[in-house]
Amino acid sequence: MSWENLIYIADFLERSGERHVSLLGGEPTLHPEVVDFILYLVARNFVVTVFTNGILSPARLQEFKTHFADAEVEQLSFVCNLNDPVLTPASPGETERINTFLSILGPWVTPGFNIYRTDFTLDFLFECINRYGLRRHLRLGITHPIPGKGNLFIRPLEMRQVCRRLYSYREKFDAFRVKPGLDCGFPICQFSDEELGWLRRLGLSQFSCSAAIDITPDMSVYHCFPLSNYRRKSLFEFDSMAQIHEHFVRIKDQIKVEIAGIYPECDGCNYQEDGICGGGGLCQVLLRFVDEASVRLPEIEHELAKNRLST
């Protein structure tokens, strides 16, 4: 991303009344100007979150230390997606870098974890939080299917298992005062009342699937990362974030006219109608249209065909 585009985006967001901006990737810390970009956004009074894997080069780490840690920049936070050291181990070099990153920037870091299998473990995360003083909030994401990519993802029938497994960590969550943050796509019906009660006490009440608008270096916007190839538009075609949201809400509604959610019960579900639950991830729904006969709305068919999305 260039400076011109960054400034354009900052202006766009500010004009739209948005004060939060997240830097993602790929790996955003690889961008040669990432430090200056972050400082610029902070100077513009944005609250900045950087999503990173924590594997920073020593030089980059030193820059972060000097300009963020030592400077105690308040408007900045990091979400560091950590992998299970046993099930998905990193190389020794990478592990060392991650640990160094956490040791320097821990207080600014929220740990994140992507659930892509039902037998996941979270113990290592509590250890990280305690050891490096990370923020006591765990961002949990369900891996979703990216239409056309054939990636590993959690299927609807596996959701219940995931919810149960998550709840099995309740004691640790409570003991270490770590709040789970559920990313989009968790359907409310897969939690028992007891599980929901626990989450509700922690302030979680939304299970929706809403547009998390991503802006790419080439100034495209899309609904969310799993739908990054579905009906992208150029940022320049819009005048505000509200317009972008409106556009993607219309797209979501079109899909929902066809299929209400990831379960048959989503059709007519009151929670969905009341906006409490999104009926699972939109990407999961869209996945079903791939390789289907041409029976959907022309806009959907056209886009799927255009991108030659297939399983």
Place this chain on the structure above:
Amino acid sequence: MSLPRIVCPHNQHLLRTFSGQSVAVRVDHWEKAAEAADDVCSSGNELFCVIVDTTAPLDEIVLPDDWKQIPLAIMVPTIGKFRNLTAKLKAWRDFNLRVFLGCDDASNRAALRILSSLGIQTCAVFGSGKDDWEALSDLMTYAVLGQLPHASIDPFSFIATNYQPNAWVDWGALYFDDPKHFLHLDDQGRVALSRAARERGDFVAQSLAECGAAAELPAIKHRKRTFMQYFLDNHACSFCPGWKLCLGRFSASVPQDNGCSGFFLEMIDVSRQFKRLNVMPQDKQVWRP
């Protein structure tokens, strides 16, 4: 005698050779700015601004808080590292300063946007013959029609604000290059009509005393009529739709590089849009020629 403003070097002796004038004093290091300002005021002249013409990048410049009232024109080759500037820029928003940056390279063009978006008034310097006119167009469009109010980037903001459909806009004064508004002195007090003329040794008078009423100075009169030669010669610039904003300023590179024509045509279009949008002027006014 009523003269235009005087651009002169920081030379106490020279400053005392005249009085009652509005003076833009030149220094080559920012540390001397306050002293130069004081010297102008104590010489019986009025300070217009201090021109800091330095080879140091902007991030090395330190401006003490008590300099806030000094009108500063800071001419730098680059801004240096942005990370070294961020802490300063917030304070500099309250200063009466304008940063001049050349536009020959992409990083400086980006820097102009950065500074402008962070509330620092700037002036883009171009016309070296190596201009990327398309990139300048982008910068100009941002300067005039940016989505959000931001500090001005001259000359674009100036041109758009002063654009009239059937009038010429002469913006040379932004760069102290307009003898109707500025005369340039060298260390010996010799008078030139522009910085370039001074550097060439092209003087129109040996001293200010010789100038009399500036309007009558033949050289100044001649300069006022320099545009005539374009029409008399049927120069390509006289047929260019961008003339009323350019006034032949970039004629040296025509016809090898006609990018200026497209640029100023677009500038006219953007200025019209600006007028239609009735954009309000900035609340904060820094010094202006």
Place this chain on the structure above:
Amino acid sequence: MATVILEPTAECNSRCVYCDGVREGKRSSARMPMELLEVLFSRINEFLLARPDENMEVVWHGGEPLLLGPKYFRGALRLQEKHCAQTRTRIRHCIQSNLTLLTREFLGPLKELGITGFGSSYEMVPDVRGFGPRRDSADYNRRFLDAVCLLEEEGFTWGVIYVVTKLSLARPLEIFQHLANLSKGAFGFNPVLLYGRDLDYLRVTAEEYADFLGAILPAWWRQREELSQVHPFDWLVGGFLKENTSLTCCDSGICARTHFSVLPDGTISHCGRASDWDLLDYGSILNTSLAEVFDDPQRAVLMQRNTVLPEGECKDCRFWEICHGGCPLDAWSWAGSFLHKSEWCMEKKLFIEKYLEPLLEREKKSGNGSNGAGACLPEKPEPAEIRTVERAVAGSDDGAVTWIDPYGGLGDALMLSGVLKQVNDRDPSRKFNLVDRTKYRAILEGHPAIACIGHPPAGAKLLRTDYWASHLFQVEHHRAYQVLAGLFGLETPVEERLYAPFELREDSLLTGAIPWKKLNVLISHSSASPRKEMSLQIWERLLELLDREGVLAVQATRLQDRYIRGAFSLLGLAGPRQVISMMKRFDAVITSDSFLMHAAHLCGIPALVLWGPTDHRTYGYPEQIHFQAKLACDYPAGCIGPEHPEFYASKCPQGAAHCMNSFSAETICAAVMDLLASNRAMRSGEDVWLLADLRDNAYKKF
């Protein structure tokens, strides 16, 4: 306004190549003596005193008027002050000059005469205008530009006329831009007027001049707001578009009433050319008053043009109003008579027809063709390839299961359910799959004719249920149910039975909450199409009346439907299955054309159905009461249908005058009470049928 073209000298310091005076040696050195000028001012004063509503414009012309020197103009000023003390505010001076002799000394007296601007000419092509035998145009232009600088410094305006010659024709846009740059918008074009047989290298024809202007037109058009006074575009385009009615003397057709010229010796003529050609001599200023000048019978010929030409050469010409046959002097030059049109009228005609009208057409099209909705609409997709089988044939060829691709609302789903049941009854082995789509499971899940609900693979056999797209549906009043049945291979007509493939299980919590009365009706105000909805006010009035009759009204449709005050609300609480399950608890249904109508038929509950844009003969069931509104709009056959799919989701533009609001609550209430009574009668064994066709807000029993 009366205009005097004052030629105080015929002398000129320039030798413009196309000037008649230069070419024919008519430029004498005579100058109007002050005494004659004095007479002129007194004549002007006399004229204006007799005409309190009249003004006089004095155009200082020549030759070159600045040859007279600044003293002359100071003298003119004195004379005006002396002789026109009462009328000087009605005298306007302007000046045409080549500017090459202008000095600062002229500006004072000219300013006092009220002159604030100069008209001039300019030529960038060398050797056309210039001094001396060699026509030094470089020196000429230098002095001209010096003068322009002086004028601007002193706050005067100036403008130029560019005389278009053959030498200009190759560079119209360059010349246009050069003039726009130099004069800042105050310029115009005239064709060179040459009356001899020589100078062909300069002469332009009307067609060439039209083409010259036409080449410039797009550039001028783009900047027309800024260059609003560029002649002839301003008055030609403005006149054609009827935005500007100010015409030049050549085209106004009224110069006979307004113009005269005075030569250095006091001779009065019509204008400069008239005097050059010894035409229209009105006498001398010494012994002729201006009133006599304007009453001169020679002017009558000029005035006759306005009656003769429209009946003759200019008959039916659509440009008459902006041309009037052109300059009478041009006409005389061309045809030897004033009672002809000018050859230059062709220039206007060509310009307008060949250039202006096509440009206006293009502008109009580009203004209509843009997508005003902006960039956020989905791209118009390529039509997807759909392999569709219109009619399912019994004993399909390849044995592959057909996928039903369902369309329409819940009512259509109920009809589909009924049709499929009849298909299945005839042949229980015949099964279909159903494409999974929101809202259809509620009606069709568990249907004996449906093997599974899911996603058809690519290449599957598909059968769409959008019966309204079938040609059979276009037949007037062809029943929807029958068309749908036909799509599935049933021999029509068939009995219109609906079918619910699920167990009717009442939600006792919901039904237990209803404060049942002796008579209870289920109502539906809303529909998928807002055009089928009756206004809330009428509904609320209806419920008020029903309440007085002791009837409870219950609303049990979608959560987002508008609540009708007076109803018991179960909005959003009962899905289609629950509604059907509890329907038997009600005595009647009042609804628009919606799912509830079909559900009432399914459950055998009497219904009163309100119709407007759709027809009861297509959808309604015979045992129900149908109130069909009379349509008084542009769509007497109904506005909802395959011909106007775009109307379905939109509100009726008639607003309160919408057909669905033509019903009265009192009439509906009366019908409902009758229905409830007959229902009781039916249940008690009496055979009473009601079919109403609403007229004059009263229904009739048939």
